[in-house]
Amino acid sequence: MAVVSKHHPAPDMVRIRRALLSVSDKSGLVEFARGLVDAGVELVSTGGTRLALEKEGLAVRDVSELTDFPEIMDGRVKTLHPGVHGGLLAIRDDAEHQQAMQSHGIAEIDLAAINLYPFEETVARGADAATTVENIDIGGPAMIRASAKNHAYVTAVTDPDDYGRVLEALKTNDGCIPLALRKELAALAFARTAAYDAAVSGWFAGELDLESPRHRAFGGRLHAVMRYGENPHQQAAFYTNGNNRPGVAGAQLLQGKQLSYNNINDTDAAFELVSEFDPAAGAACAIIKHANPCGVAVGESLVEAYGRALACDQTSAFGGILAFNQVLDGETASEIVxxxxxxxxxxxxxxxxxxxxxxxxxxxxxxxGGLADPRQPGIMVKSVSGGLLVQSRDNGSRTADDFKIVTKRAPDARELDDMAFAFRVAKHVKSNAIVYALNGATVGIGAGQMSRVDSARIAARKAVDAAEVLGLDTPLTKGSVVASDAFFPFADGLLSAIEAGATAVIQPGGSMRDQDVIDAADEAGVAMVFTGMRHFRH
Structure with a gap:
């Protein structure tokens, strides 16, 4: 049964007389506390926060003076008390609430500056389970929610980024905080506790290997507001979730303007692809356009890898995204510009x-600062009408040891290497995906077609165009291998690849017509292997 409101209109202005400060992140704390004191606000605090303020010469009441009860159990229990929550939740204009406060000696708390134990940071640094659990905050979220619920009378401050405007509001309004700001800070407070609980529940799901927990929550912190989304009429923002996986979210921008929505999406695709290639095994470069690779190559050096990747499709590479698996050097930079x-x-x-x-x-x-681990598990989320689709990251891979040779002719060593390379790239191409590769470089890529045979033909056509740009008479696909992200449902896609000059094929297999495809490969003298693993990407 829902709780019925007594309907006390919220006052526009609330004078701040007493503030409770209890923070894990102490950035800006002292300056904020001094500003509060200058505005005539009494400070109440807990443990480490109180010590930090007293060290700077500020007068602070210990929270135990409000509760008449000491901190116990290593600080686990200190603010979970009517002396705190009564002061936060009391409706100031309600006579019964005022009587209860007087009867029990509860003092009003007008402002609560609370931030939480660093749970997300603890998980990100790989702490053990016991340490992680100890960093689950209980009292903090309870106080935040209490103060945010009672925003009619209480100002909830959960982020040091908001200290400045709270102090400015106090100065502008003669020691008072307006309702509009209290509402805005309350919304931020509830969003913060929601994101925090999402992180905790997500960690537990991972610890217990729960593939599909009954309730699934996701949260993040605003990293940037985009000028627009995929198109100018769409609004967009970028949120980070505290995950320490190297990539676009945690990357340092050394130069250039803020990335757009499409830039972030494409850069993530590029870096995830190039991270498939171990830098100890050689240099690798991936060139991305519209979330699809238009050229990928390995080489003895970055400049060689870049040149070979660029040769695959120089036209599409213009205005593209470049990703490298090693430290970018001057020689390569000179070519890029x-x-x-x-x-x-x-x-x-x-x-x-x-x-x-x-x-x-x-x-x-x-x-x-590093590469993403392509084998690392993770969660991917996509919104659909009325819900969310959630799946694990595609961290599957195949090596030559996993290949099943299904044709009369076995691939030679060079073809096997190119097969492994091409299939690794195909994993990052939108389905239906066809990738031609030769000597560790893509020479034709067909992406996102409704028909697999169309993808094969488009990739071959691009290889012809690339050869013309390079002044070559022979298509780059001559003597190449071809990778398909999913099985060939008919032999026509394979025959298109053979016509383009492919001599070996790698595909997952699993079609009802596999034998027809194998027979077509045998008739053409083409080698083919099955991987048993599909890599659809939509």
């Missing part, structure tokens, strides 16, 4: 590379 590039993302960049790229003011350079 010859055409227009939107974003470069890499684990790091040398001083020479930074200096060369700095001449291109519109180019964004991002460094991540």
């Amino acid at each position: 010859k055409i227009f590039t939107e974003v470069i993302i890499a684990p790091d960049a040398s001083e020479e590379a930074r200096e060369i790229l700095s001449a291109k003011k519109n180019l964004r350079l991002m460094i991540t």
Whole structure:
């Protein structure tokens, strides 16, 4: 049964006489507390926060003076008391509430500046389970929710970023906080506790290997407001969730303007793809346009990998996103600046590379400090009408040891290497995906078609166009291998690839017509392997 309101209209202005400060993040705390004192506010605080303020010479009452009860159980129990929550939740204009406060000696608390134990940071640094559990805040969320619920009379401050405007409001309004600001801070407070609980529940689901928990919550902190979304008429914002996976969210922007919605989406796709390639095994470069790779290659050096990736589709690469798996060097930077590039993302960049790229003011350079682990588990979320689709990250992979040779002719060593490379790239191409590769470089990519045979034909056509740009008479697909992200449902897609010059095929297998496809490969003298793993990407 719902609780019925007594309907006391919220006052526009509330004078702040007493503030409760209890924070884990102490940035800006002392300056904020001094500002409150200057506004005539009495300070009440807990443990470490109180000590930090007293060290700076500020007069602070210990919260135990309100509760008449000491902190116990290593500080686990200190604010969960009517002396605190009564002061936060009391309706000031309600006679019964006022009588209860007088009868029990409860003092009003007009402002609560609370931030929480660093649970997300504890998880991100890989702490053990016991330490992680100890960093689940209980009293903090309870006080935040209490003060936010009673925003008619109480100001809830949960973020140091808001200290300044609270102090400014006190100055502007003669020691009072207006209702509009109290409402806004209350909304932020509830969003903060929701995100915090989402992090806690998500961690527990991971610890227990719960693939589909009964309730699933997601939360994040606003990182940037986008000028617009995929299109100018769409609003967009970027939120981070505290995950420490290297990538676009945690990357440092060394130069260039803020990334757009599409930039972030494409840069994430580029970095996740290039992270598939171990830097110890060689340099790798991925060029992305509209979330699809238009060129990927490995090489003895970054400049070689970049040149070979660029050769796959120089036209599409214009205005694209570049991702590298090693520290970007000056030689590679010198080649990059010859055409227009939107974003470069890499684990790091040398001083020479930074200096060369700095001449291109519109180019964004991002460094991540490391590569993403393609085998690391994770969660991917997509909104649909009325709900959310949630799945684990596609962290599956296949090596030559996993391949099942299904044709009369077995692939040679070079073909096997190219098969592994092409299938790794196909994992990051929108379905239906077809990737031609030769000597560790893509030479034709077909993406996102309704028909797999169309993807094969488009990829082959792009290889012809690329050869013309390079002044070659022979299509780049001549002698290549071809990878398909899912099985060939008919032999026609395979025959298109063979016609383009492919000599070996890698695909998951599993079609009812697998034998027809195998027979077509045998008739053409083409080698084919099955991986048993599909990589649809929608």
